[in-house]
Amino acid sequence: MNKLELKNLTKTYGTKNANSNITITFENGVYGLLGPNGAGKTTLMKQITTLIEPSKGEIIYNGKNIKELDEKYRDLIGYLPQDFGVYKNFSAKQFLQYVAALKGLSGKYARKKIDKLLKLVGLYEVRNKAVGKFSGGMKRRVGIAQALLNDPKILVLDEPTAGLDPQERARFRNLISQMSKEKIIILSTHIISDIESIAKETIMIKDGAILMKGSHKDILLGMEGKVYRIKTDSENEVYEIQNKYKVVNIQRGVNDVELRIISDNVPQYKETKAVEPKFEDVYMFYFDLENTKEM
C-alpha cells in the first residue's frame, strides 16, 4: 500500500497564507500540480517533503502521522527541487556517489544503483564528464537520478521539465510513466502538455487553495458547452467580443478574424460555433494564458 493523505494543510507567513486547507489523497500514479507562479505549489511540495512544517493540518502516510514516522518517512522520499544545483567540477557519477553517501548508501549496492540510474536517464555514456559542461536538460536528468537513488515511494518533482527541449521532455515523460505504477509521483508544472500526457489527476492551485482536481476527462467535462469559436469580419465586433468574453485565442485571416472564447451563455454572433473544450481553455478560464504554452 502507498497512500499519502494531506489534511487541511495550511502555511502562514505573518498574515499571509502561502497555502490554506489543502486536502488531497494520493495513491500510486502521477499527479500534476498546475498553477501560476506564486500559487503555492512549491510550498505544498516542501510540506510533503518535510522541508516546511505546516502551520496547521497534518500529513498521514499509510495511516500514520509523518511526525511519528519521522526518518522512516523521509527515507521514502525522493525530491527534485526547483532550484536544483550541481557541483560543476563533479562528473555525473561522482555527483551521484556524493548524494548516495549523504543518503547513507555505499559500497557495491550504491555503485550498481548509480550505474542503473545513469542508464535509466540516458547519461551512462557521459557519466565521467563534468556536470558543469552538461546542457540544462542533462542537469535536470542528473537531478531526477539523484531523486531516485533511495528507491523512493514518493517522488516529488518541482518543475522537472523547465528548460528541457521537446525531445528531452518526451523522454522525461516516458521515464515518469514507466515508474508510476509503484510510486506516488507529484510534479508541478506550468506546461499543460506535461499534465495532459502523464498525469492521472490534476490539481489546479490558485492563491494557495485548490481550485479543482480530477482526471483530465473530469476537468474537461466541467468546461463542456462553454467554449465557442466566433468568426467575424468586423473590427468593431472583435473589440466588443474581447471586452465581453474571455478570449483564449485569436487568429487573424486575410478577410476575417477567428476568436476562441469562453462563455456561460451562447454568444449571439452570426458565425458562432460551440467547440470541444481543451485543457488550455480550462487554464485560461481559471488563470491566464501566460506561461502555459510549450516553449
Ligand SMILES: Nc1ncnc2c1ncn2[C@@H]1O[C@H](COP(=O)(O)OP(=O)(O)OP(=O)(O)O)[C@@H](O)[C@H]1O
Ligand atoms: N518564506 C516566505 N515568506 C513569506 N512569503 C512566502 C515565503 N515563501 C513563499 N511565500 C509566499 O507564498 C506564496 C506561495 O509561494 P510558492 O513558492 O509556494 O509558490 P509557487 O506556486 O511554487 O510559485 P513558483 O512556481 O514561483 O515557485 C507566494 O505568494 C510567496 O510569495
